[in-house]
Amino acid sequence: MEYLHIVMLGGDHSSLFAYDFASPITTNQDQVSDTMAASLTSIDRIGVSDHIFRLDERSTDAVRAYDPYFEQFAFVPTWAEFLQRVADWNHITLPQDSPAIQAAIELLDKDDSHVDSEKGAAEA
Numbered sequence: 001m002e003y004l005h006i007v008m009l010g011g012d013h014s015s016l017f018a019y020d021f022a023s024p025i026t027t028n029q030d031q032v033s034d035t036m037a038a039s040l041t042s043i044d045r046i047g048v049s050d051h052i053f054r055l056d057e058r059s060t061d062a063v064r065a066y067d068p069y070f071e072q073f074a075f076v077p078t079w080a081e082f083l084q085r086v087a088d089w090n091h092i093t094l095p096q097d098s099p100a101i102q103a104a105i106e107l108l109d110k111d112d113s114h115v116d117s118e119k120g121a122a123e124a
Contacts, residue, residue: 003058004029007051008036009073010086017089018073019082021108022058032107039079039104042095043087079108 002025009018021032040048055062060075076082083101087094095101 001025002054002056004052004054005063006032006036007053007063007070008048008082009051010048010082011073011089012047015085015089016073017082017085018070018075019079020060020063020075021079022055025054035100035104035107036079038100039083039098040086042098042100043083043090043092046090048086078105080105 003022004025004027006021006029007018008021009016011017021036023029023032036050053066055066060070063075064070076085083104084094
């Protein structure tokens, strides 16, 4: 089966972190992408980039094998944790009452089947 990976990257040379959302290629990704973007707009998204690509596997190991560049990133298991890391990295408080953030967490973290049991990446 083919999967679409939406990999979000954050941080700088001192702290690199990432989140990988993978779902079957047949799934409509517009809602996921729009929801991610809206939640990032709710906070200062400086230092965040995205990479979207197709792979035959769902795991973050497959993401690392696809491009060794991703090996230097510590993958976090939930969107909530990724948003918190973005906020911490930008030295801001994550707004807990943001409807966009709550909607994204509910959508992305309700099904954690995309998360590997392995957490983190090899240190660069």
